[in-house]
Amino acid sequence: MYELKWLLPGLAAIGVLVAAGQSFAADAEPPVPRFSLDYMDRSIDPGTDFYHYAAGNWLKQNPVPADKSRWGAFNELQQRNWFLIHQILDSATNPAVTSYPARMVGDFYRSALDTQRREELGLKPLQNDLNKIARLTSAKDLLQLLADFHSRGIGGLFNDGVSPDEKNSSVYAYEIWQGGLGLPDRDYYLKDEFSKQRIAYSNHVAKMFQLLGEPEADAETNAGTVLSLETELAKISKSRVDLRDPIANYHKMTVDSLATNYPELHLNAYLADSGLDAMPDLVVGQPEFLAGVDRLLLERPLADWKIYLRWNLLHGSAQYLNNAAETENFSFYGTVLSGQPAQEPRWQRAARVVDGGIGEALGQLYVEKYYPPAARARMNELVENVKDVFGDRLRKVDWMTEGTRAKALAKFGRFSQKIGYPDKFRDYSSITILPDDYLGNVRRVTMFESHREFVRVGKPVERAEWHMTPPTVNAYFNPSQNEIVFPAGILQPPFFDVTMDDAVNYGAIGVVIGHEITHGYDDQGRKYDADGNLNDWWTDADATAFEARAQKVVDQYSAYEILPGVHVNGRLTLGENIADLGGASVAYEALERALAKDPAKRKSIDGFTPEQRFFLSLSQIWRTNCREAEMVRLITVDVHSPGQFRAIGPHVNMQEFYDAFGIKQGAPMWRPVELRAKIW
Ligand SMILES: [Zn+2]
Numbered sequence: 001m002y003e004l005k006w007l008l009p010g011l012a013a014i015g016v017l018v019a020a021g022q023s024f025a026a027d028a029e030p031p032v033p034r035f036s037l038d039y040m041d042r043s044i045d046p047g048t049d050f051y052h053y054a055a056g057n058w059l060k061q062n063p064v065p066a067d068k069s070r071w072g073a074f075n076e077l078q079q080r081n082w083f084l085i086h087q088i089l090d091s092a093t094n095p096a097v098t099s100y101p102a103r104m105v106g107d108f109y110r111s112a113l114d115t116q117r118r119e120e121l122g123l124k125p126l127q128n129d130l131n132k133i134a135r136l137t138s139a140k141d142l143l144q145l146l147a148d149f150h151s152r153g154i155g156g157l158f159n160d161g162v163s164p165d166e167k168n169s170s171v172y173a174y175e176i177w178q179g180g181l182g183l184p185d186r187d188y189y190l191k192d193e194f195s196k197q198r199i200a201y202s203n204h205v206a207k208m209f210q211l212l213g214e215p216e217a218d219a220e221t222n223a224g225t226v227l228s229l230e231t232e233l234a235k236i237s238k239s240r241v242d243l244r245d246p247i248a249n250y251h252k253m254t255v256d257s258l259a260t261n262y263p264e265l266h267l268n269a270y271l272a273d274s275g276l277d278a279m280p281d282l283v284v285g286q287p288e289f290l291a292g293v294d295r296l297l298l299e300r301p302l303a304d305w306k307i308y309l310r311w312n313l314l315h316g317s318a319q320y321l322n323n324a325a326e327t328e329n330f331s332f333y334g335t336v337l338s339g340q341p342a343q344e345p346r347w348q349r350a351a352r353v354v355d356g357g358i359g360e361a362l363g364q365l366y367v368e369k370y371y372p373p374a375a376r377a378r379m380n381e382l383v384e385n386v387k388d389v390f391g392d393r394l395r396k397v398d399w400m401t402e403g404t405r406a407k408a409l410a411k412f413g414r415f416s417q418k419i420g421y422p423d424k425f426r427d428y429s430s431i432t433i434l435p436d437d438y439l440g441n442v443r444r445v446t447m448f449e450s451h452r453e454f455v456r457v458g459k460p461v462e463r464a465e466w467h468m469t470p471p472t473v474n475a476y477f478n479p480s481q482n483e484i485v486f487p488a489g490i491l492q493p494p495f496f497d498v499t500m501d502d503a504v505n506y507g508a509i510g511v512v513i514g515h516e517i518t519h520g521y522d523d524q525g526r527k528y529d530a531d532g533n534l535n536d537w538w539t540d541a542d543a544t545a546f547e548a549r550a551q552k553v554v555d556q557y558s559a560y561e562i563l564p565g566v567h568v569n570g571r572l573t574l575g576e577n578i579a580d581l582g583g584a585s586v587a588y589e590a591l592e593r594a595l596a597k598d599p600a601k602r603k604s605i606d607g608f609t610p611e612q613r614f615f616l617s618l619s620q621i622w623r624t625n626c627r628e629a630e631m632v633r634l635i636t637v638d639v640h641s642p643g644q645f646r647a648i649g650p651h652v653n654m655q656e657f658y659d660a661f662g663i664k665q666g667a668p669m670w671r672p673v674e675l676r677a678k679i680w
Helices: 050-061 073-092 102-113 115-121 124-134 139-151 192-211 216-235 255-261 267-273 287-299 302-315 323-338 346-370 374-396 402-413 438-454 502-519 540-558 574-597 610-620 628-637 655-661
Strands: 070-072 158-165 168-178 251-254 281-284 416-420 476-478 483-487 561-563 624-626
Touching: 050 610, 070 073, 073 102, 073 346, 102 346, 102 438, 115 323, 115 438, 124 139, 124 302, 139 267, 139 302, 139 438, 158 287, 158 438, 192 216, 192 302, 192 323, 216 287, 216 302, 251 255, 255 267, 255 287, 323 628, 346 438, 374 402, 374 416, 374 502, 374 574, 476 502, 483 502, 502 574, 502 610, 540 574, 561 628, 574 610, 610 655, 624 628
Parallel strands: 168 281, 416 483
Antiparallel strands: 070 624, 158 168, 251 281, 476 483
C-alpha cells in the first residue's frame, strides 16, 4: 500500500519496520495471521467506535514487541516471511551449498553474523575513507569524494539516482534531489517541538565521533558543527507537502549549465567521477536547494565539511561495524526516534540487509519454496474484477467533462500489473561477497546497484524490472509505467486467503488492488498521462472539480488527532487517503458484483453478512499498535495516515457501511452526507 513515486534515495516507497518480534522464539513458526472474529471487541457498539469493535481484542492482546516500533497485520505477516527467510538463510550457510544464488546469500548472511570478526575489525574498515577525507583541499575534491561515497551508499549533501524521465518515461534520466540530513525531516531541525530530539541527535553524533577516538570536547564541538550545517540544509529544503507536486519538482538542466548555475558545487567533477559526464542533461528536483548548497560551500570552511563527511561516513557504516557502533546507532535511530527499547535479533537484522542488498537472489530462493503458482492466477482474476469496476467508474463519474474522461480511459486502457515476482531475477553473480567482510559486502552491493543505474542513463527503460523484493509485504503503483505491482510477500493471509470467503478477500487484497489502481488518479498520479509522462491532460474545470472533492478528504483527515495536539497532515497524506477511499469503494462494488453473479455466496457466516465481513476485514488489516515516538516520526514523514484512521477513514464516506451495520444519523461514526468524500 505504499506507492513508489521516486526512485531516488529517501523518496522511494516509505520503508516501515515490518518484521518478526521478540515475542516469538527464533525456531517457533508464527501463526498465520488470518482474518478472525476473535479480534473483535463486541462489547463496543460499531456505530460508536468501529475500529475497536473490529479489532479491539487484538489491540489489547498484542502490544508492540520490545524489538519493534509498531505492530499490526502487515508486521505479523512480515514476521512469518522473516521466519521462512530465516530457514532459507540458515540452509544457505551450509558448506555443501556451492551454487549461485544460495552460496552468495549464505556468505552475505554469514558475514553479518560473524560478530567476532566484526569486533576484531572495530572501526578499522573506515580508516581508508577517513584518510581520504583528511586529504581534501578544495570543494572540488569534496565533490569528487562525495561521488565515490554516494556510489558506495555513504550519504551527504544531496541525493541522486536514475529513474525514468518524468516527462519522457521510456528513457532513464539522472536526477538530483534535496538531501543530506541525518534527522528524519527538516521539521526536526526547525520546529520547537523537536528540540529534545535535536539535543539527543547532537549527543549521538558526539558519541559516534568518540568511537573514532576523538576526545569528548572535540567530539561535542564537531557534533555542533554537524548540527549547524544540517540545520542550514534543512532551511533550504522543501517541506514534504511541497515535494508532492511532481511538476514543481522537475527541472531539466543541461550538464553544461551546472558550472554557471552552481559554481562552488562542482557538479561537473562529481558527474565525471560518477561516469556521467557524457550525458547532455539531468533533472534537478529542487534548483533552489542546490543554489543554497552552492552558497553554503562558499560560506562554510572546508574544515566543517570534513567533519560533516566524517559523520556521514560513520552514519552510513555504523550498523555494519562492531557492537559499540551498531548499538550507539540503534540507541538513537531506534530508541530515541522510534521509541523502540530493543534491537531485533541479529539474524533478523542480517536478513533485512541481505534482502535490501541482493533481494532478488534471496527472493528467488523464497518464491521457489513458498509461492504457490496458483496464487498468480487467482490474483489476476481479482485484479481484473476490481479493474472492471474502476473502469466503469471512470465511464460514469458525473464531474468529468467528456474530453478529460476520454483521456482518463485511454490511460486506464494502458494499465498493467505484475504479480508475485519478476520473470527474470537480477543477476548479482559478478559481485564479490566474502563471508568475513560485512561492511565490504554492503559497499560492493551498493556499488553494483549504483553502476547498474548509472550506465543506463539515456537508455530505454527496462519495463520488466521490479522495485520491491518478492518477500515484501507491500505493493506499489509506478506512475511512469502506469503499473501496479504485488510482491509474493503480500499474497498471503490476511490479505489474500483462499480459505476465506469473497467478502474477507475483497475487504483485504481487493482493497489493496483498488488502492493501487486509484493511485493512478490521485492528486499526484492524475498528473501522469497514458504514456506515464508528467503532462497536464486535465481541463481547468475538471482539475477544479477534482480539487474540490479532494479537499473533503484533506479536511476529514486533518481533523484526526493521533496524540493530544498532534494531527494527521491531510495534505501530506492526501494521495494515500484518496487511494484508500477509492480502494474501499471499488472493492466493495467488486464484491457486490461477485455476489450477484453467484447468489449462493450471499450468505451470513458466523452471524455476519458479506457486507459486514467486508468492512470488518478492511478495518482489521489496519489494526496497529504503535509507540509514541514512532507516531510522532511517522506523522511527520509518512505519506500514509496512521492505521487507526486508515481503518475507518474510507468507511465513514460510504453509505454502504452505515447500512451494513445499521448505523444511524447521530451515531459518533456517522459523517454527515454533505461532508462525505467521493472521488472515484
Ligand atoms: Zn498507497
